[in-house]
Amino acid sequence: MTTSPLLEFTDLTKRFGGVTALDAFSMHLDRGEILGLIGPNGSGKTTSFNLLTGIYPATAGTIRFDGQEITNASPRQVYEAGIVRTFQRSRLCLELSIYDNIMIGDTSRLSQGLWANLVKRNSFRAEFDASFQKARDLVATFSGHLADRMFEPVGTLPMIERRRIEICRALVSAPRLLLLDEPSAGMTHDETDQLMRDILDVRARGNGLSIIIVEHEMGVIERITDRCVVLSYGRKIADGTYAEVASDAEVQNAYLGVD
Amino acid sequence: MTDIVMSPPVRRAGWIPGIATVAAVALYGWAILSAEEDWQVLGLLALAVIATVIGMVSGFGRSVQASWAAHESKLNGAALIGIVAVIAALSTQHFPLLMLSTMLLYFTASLGMNIQFGYTGMVNFAGAAFFGAGAYTAAVMGNVAWFPPLLTLVLGGVVSMALSLVLVFPIVRTTGHYAAVVTIAFGVLFKTFLEVNEILGGPQGLMVSSMRLLGWDFMDSPQIGGMKLSFYVNYALLCTALAALVFIAVRRLERSWLGLHMDAVRLDETAAACFGISVKKTKILAFLSGNMILGIAGALYGMMISFIAPSSFTFSDSLLMVSMVLLGGMGSPWGGALAAAIVILLPEKLQFLQEYRFLLFSVLVILVLLFRPDGLLPRQIRNYFPGARSRQ
Ligand SMILES: Nc1ncnc2c1ncn2[C@@H]1O[C@H](COP(=O)(O)OP(=O)(O)OP(=O)(O)O)[C@@H](O)[C@H]1O
Ligand SMILES: [Mg+2]
Numbered sequence: 001m002t003t004s005p006l007l008e009f010t011d012l013t014k015r016f017g018g019v020t021a022l023d024a025f026s027m028h029l030d031r032g033e034i035l036g037l038i039g040p041n042g043s044g045k046t047t048s049f050n051l052l053t054g055i056y057p058a059t060a061g062t063i064r065f066d067g068q069e070i071t072n073a074s075p076r077q078v079y080e081a082g083i084v085r086t087f088q089r090s091r092l093c094l095e096l097s098i099y100d101n102i103m104i105g106d107t108s109r110l111s112q113g114l115w116a117n118l119v120k121r122n123s124f125r126a127e128f129d130a131s132f133q134k135a136r137d138l139v140a141t142f143s144g145h146l147a148d149r150m151f152e153p154v155g156t157l158p159m160i161e162r163r164r165i166e167i168c169r170a171l172v173s174a175p176r177l178l179l180l181d182e183p184s185a186g187m188t189h190d191e192t193d194q195l196m197r198d199i200l201d202v203r204a205r206g207n208g209l210s211i212i213i214v215e216h217e218m219g220v221i222e223r224i225t226d227r228c229v230v231l232s233y234g235r236k237i238a239d240g241t242y243a244e245v246a247s248d249a250e251v252q253n254a255y256l257g258v259d
Numbered sequence: 260m261t262d263i264v265m266s267p268p269v270r271r272a273g274w275i276p277g278i279a280t281v282a283a284v285a286l287y288g289w290a291i292l293s294a295e296e297d298w299q300v301l302g303l304l305a306l307a308v309i310a311t312v313i314g315m316v317s318g319f320g321r322s323v324q325a326s327w328a329a330h331e332s333k334l335n336g337a338a339l340i341g342i343v344a345v346i347a348a349l350s351t352q353h354f355p356l357l358m359l360s361t362m363l364l365y366f367t368a369s370l371g372m373n374i375q376f377g378y379t380g381m382v383n384f385a386g387a388a389f390f391g392a393g394a395y396t397a398a399v400m401g402n403v404a405w406f407p408p409l410l411t412l413v414l415g416g417v418v419s420m421a422l423s424l425v426l427v428f429p430i431v432r433t434t435g436h437y438a439a440v441v442t443i444a445f446g447v448l449f450k451t452f453l454e455v456n457e458i459l460g461g462p463q464g465l466m467v468s469s470m471r472l473l474g475w476d477f478m479d480s481p482q483i484g485g486m487k488l489s490f491y492v493n494y495a496l497l498c499t500a501l502a503a504l505v506f507i508a509v510r511r512l513e514r515s516w517l518g519l520h521m522d523a524v525r526l527d528e529t530a531a532a533c534f535g536i537s538v539k540k541t542k543i544l545a546f547l548s549g550n551m552i553l554g555i556a557g558a559l560y561g562m563m564i565s566f567i568a569p570s571s572f573t574f575s576d577s578l579l580m581v582s583m584v585l586l587g588g589m590g591s592p593w594g595g596a597l598a599a600a601i602v603i604l605l606p607e608k609l610q611f612l613q614e615y616r617f618l619l620f621s622v623l624v625i626l627v628l629l630f631r632p633d634g635l636l637p638r639q640i641r642n643y644f645p646g647a648r649s650r651q
Contacts, residue, residue: 053533075532085533093526096519097640104523107516108535114544117515118508124515128643153640169534 004067006031006210007052007177012061014047014234021047023234024061029177032208036221036242039231040254045214046088048231049179053085054078065177079108082176086166086183088214094155098146098165101154102135105169131172138168142198160187164195171202180213184220192217196224218246230254272325277334280323283310285341289348291604292355300608324639331645339503346495350483356491360563362603363498364556369583369595370502370509371552376581377590377638378518379545380525381430382439385446386580389550391572392419392449393557394467395459398567401468408471412501412558419554420547422449431542434528446577453569464568467561470497477562494563501559505552506592512548513590514643521545522641575617582624588634597635 005028014022022044029035037045050056052063054075062071065081073081084105092101110127111117117124132150140147142164146157154165163183170178180199184192203209215221221228222242230238230245232254238245245251291303314320327334342363349355368390375381383389393415400411429441454462470477470493477493512518520541523531528538561567583602587594601623606616627635 055529055533075529076535076537079533079535087530091527091530093522093530095526096522100519100522100641103516103519104531104536105534107519108537110516112516114517117517118511121511125644127516151640151642173534 005029006033006066007212008064009048009052010062010064012048012051012063013059014044014051014056015059020234022051025231025234025236026061027229027236027239029210029212030226032210033226034211034213034224036225036228037212037214037231038216038218038221038228038245042233043231043254044234045231046181047234049085049181049212049214052078052179053083076108079173082173083179084170084173084175084177085179086163086170086181088181088185090159090162090166092154092162092166092169095153097151098139098154098157099132099135099150101165102138102169102172103131105172106131106134109173135168135172138172138202139165141201142168142195160191163187164198167195167199174206176208176210178209178211180211180215182214182216184215184217189219192220196220200224222246272322272329274326274330274333276319276322277326277330278337281334281337281341285345288341288359288600289345291608292345292349292359293352294608297609297611328639328642328645335506339499342499343496346492346499350488350492351486353489353491356489356495357563358603358607360491360495360498361560362599363495363502364560364563365580365583365599365603366596367498367502367505367556368553368580369587369599370505370592371549371556372580372584373549373590373592373595374509374512374521374545374552375549376584377588378513378521378525379542381542381546382581383442383546383549384439384574384577384581385426385442385449386553387572387574387576388446388449389419389423389553390557390560390576390580391453391567391569392422393554393559394561394567394572395453395465396554397558397561398465398467399459401466401562408468408562411562412555415558415561416551416555419557420551423547423550427543427546430546431539443574446574450569450573453572460568462569464566464571467565467567469565470494470559470562472497491563494559498559498563501555505555509552509592513592514641517541517544518641578617579620582620585624586627586635588637590638591634591636594634594636594638 007029009025009027011024011026012022013020013024025044025048037048039045047056051058054073054077057072062069064070065083068081070078070081093104110131111124136147136150139150143161146161146165154162157165163185167180167183184195187195199211203211213221213225225242227240228238228242228245229236230248230251232250237250237254238248240248287303287307291300294300294303314323345359346356349359368386372383372386375383396415396418397411400406400408400414426441426445430438433441453459459465475493477497478490479493480490481488481492520531520536523534523536524538524541531541532538579602583595583598586601587596587598602620605619606613612619631637
């Protein structure tokens, strides 16, 4: 195993017109690490996810993943490299079933041909059965009571269930890096705790999933992260364990300055 | 996985409500197709409205749905038999058979439009142009004696698909309204091109040779036990076969990963791309396969009506095709069948409405969008293997 970091930003910069959303942001993520990405509203957390997943091109700087440069790669290439995400504002397909939504996270790795999909229905069936089991196991972990309701439309579920389904969709492809953008928004304290435990459960079953989590709930960050990076106005102002960054004067200032 | 309670065995719905519906619809279809007086037609329409209301209020509609979900392939087979029975019952009457065949071809066309619009969310306002491309292919190939007419149908689809290649790049690159405008422009260009092109008959149009299959000319009337049937029986049966084939293909497409990709692209392109789904490839597949279906249906339509002109493939006809998808329900194959029936039958049967047909459809579409936004027969949630759900 190499010792190089799994992910590395170097002077990553993004400008939207006159707004500098990210300003020469450099950081790294080690293999298997859980990193908290925190900062006040508008500090550039979501923007760094959007650059990393290829939704926006970077204005300057580079992104390296597992030794490969992936700056400005397409969302598809990023996914194929093993990076998946959830969205701050849930982006599920509300009229599709739970199963369909989760499968969106995995089908691009299954048969793509017209022949395989339309004519060879027996082998398609085998793919379907295997993936159904996988999706159902995930749902059973995150929302046991939904495991027997896989063919219900997601639109009928309450918001917090949708957030869980979105995490299942991200995890179904057994990714190497999971990006969580405020996964617990709208959840109670206990629900958040449970969600985090479930994520760690899935992580423990797999092979060293790394996680970057954006979260306003500091209790969560404290409990689950190995390290934290703090952004303010697009610049990194602190990098260290939760205890270190929490006691940092500039960090306290940044948070107090906003609130 | 240990805390999952297996769901209690659900009693499967019976097949009787489904079969009863098929029989009733077939009987109704026969009645309205052979009705001649305005009062008969109006009476039958009133009956349909009353039956629909009763069906919805009494919950019979839901049991039909459940029945269909549990016994889908059998009931689809029954529907096929139902259509053939209606053809048999009308077998000596030219005009009703022509109408039924036209309905079946529009139904087929609606299936193609559904792939584009209903599943993938790409509005195609040039449906009539791609349908027409197939018909003109049939007209031209009719002069090539050695070319088997059955292959002409396929060729009609291929030509229509080749024409859509012209549009693929602007359509895949632009989104939303721009893509729609591109198709409008294409539809208008296509018609103008036909009008000025002397080889293709100009505004007067072209004759189309009839279908021939295994040495059998479709212009010949079949004789059964000394009874001379309408030659349209040939076409009605072939249209049924085509519609059934396309129906099966589109159903399977919907119930595959490719169909799921189409939904994902329609509902959220960005999220789809973030999970490795190729938005471009999905759109190209939808656009080309949809237009291929339109072209095939158009080729058979040309052979059946035996004379085509640019005025048969106008922008209003394209609008009619889009409105079929809206009326029936986005992504609902059976909805397309119902909409095709309405779109073809109403103006033909109620001649006094002929002049107002577009007004009529506009009102109908607006009413449906207002009161039943998911269409007359809304699409059901995707069930990959109906009747045989993954062990539960
Ligand atoms: N697409 C965009 N166009 C223009 N400006 C944008 C865009 N996306 C983000 N911004 C701006 O970039 C800055 C950083 O936004 P970002 O969404 O990354 O913040 P955030 O840290 O995720 O905040 P929050 O905690 O509120 O989610 C903000 O000033 C925002 O207005
Ligand atoms: Mg954000």
